[in-house]
Amino acid sequence: MLQNKSILSPDAIKLIEEIYGQAVYDINQIKKERDKKINDLLRGIDAKQAAAAIKEIRDLQ
Amino acid sequence: MGEKELNSLIGEKKKLEDKLSRVTSKIDKSAEAALAATQAADAKFSIVIPNISGYEIAEKHYSKEEIEKKRLEVELERINSRIEEARKVVQAAAQAAKTKFNVVVPNISGYDISEINSVERVTDQQVDQVVAESDKKVEKVIKESEPVDGGTLVI
Numbered sequence: 001m002l003q004n005k006s007i008l009s010p011d012a013i014k015l016i017e018e019i020y021g022q023a024v025y026d027i028n029q030i031k032k033e034r035d036k037k038i039n040d041l042l043r044g045i046d047a048k049q050a051a052a053a054i055k056e057i058r059d060l061q
Numbered sequence: 062m063g064e065k066e067l068n069s070l071i072g073e074k075k076k077l078e079d080k081l082s083r084v085t086s087k088i089d090k091s092a093e094a095a096l097a098a099t100q101a102a103d104a105k106f107s108i109v110i111p112n113i114s115g116y117e118i119a120e121k122h123y124s125k126e127e128i129e130k131k132r133l134e135v136e137l138e139r140i141n142s143r144i145e146e147a148r149k150v151v152q153a154a155a156q157a158a159k160t161k162f163n164v165v166v167p168n169i170s171g172y173d174i175s176e177i178n179s180v181e182r183v184t185d186q187q188v189d190q191v192v193a194e195s196d197k198k199v200e201k202v203i204k205e206s207e208p209v210d211g212g213t214l215v216i
Contacts, residue, residue, distance in 0.1 A: 007133055008140050012206040016199050020147035023195035024154045027188055031158035034184040038162045041176050
């Protein structure tokens with residue numbers, strides 16, 4: 001819990017809510033970027049695995 | 062009319078004037094008391110008591126200063142609650158962003174998800190940084206904010 005011992009002005013409270021609002025927005029952006037990166041990586045991994053599996057089958061033939 | 066009778070009437074008049082003066086004085090005092098009572102009642106009702114469950118204020122037991130102190134305490138609690146609420150939203154967003162990506166790992170040897178783990182590590186650090194920076198900015202605002210009532214309330 002943040003401690004303060006002064007009665008803050010409405011402007012200060014508004015500013016605090018804006019700061020935290022911006023933090024939520026930034027975090028959600030980071031999460032979106034993370035999910036996109038991971039999805040891209042997964043597609044890449046799947047493609048590599050498929051290529052490796054096809055190679056194994058060809059080698060067996 | 063004789064002189065005696067006239068003096069008697071003058072005496073009677075004086076008595077009546079004294080009586081009238083006393084009654085008028087009483088009426089004035091009652092009016093003053095009524096006015097004071099009205100002002101006190103108005104002063105009492107001008108205090109905004111926040112609608113917070115469990116918060117009760119017995120005006121007759123408190124001085125004006127004590128009532129003001131209690132009002133400030135409740136106001137402070139309300140402000141802290143708003144700040145805390147905003148912060149909880151940030152924490153919830155941070156927790157959601159740091160929740161591990163739901164990767165279904167196929168049972169294939171050599172399936173390497175280390176790159177995914179690496180991306181998640183970076184994300185976690187970025188989220189921690191955003192949360193820390195926002196807290197720091199808020200602390201600064203609180204520290205630098207001018208108290209509305211011109212003084213610091215120490216509870």
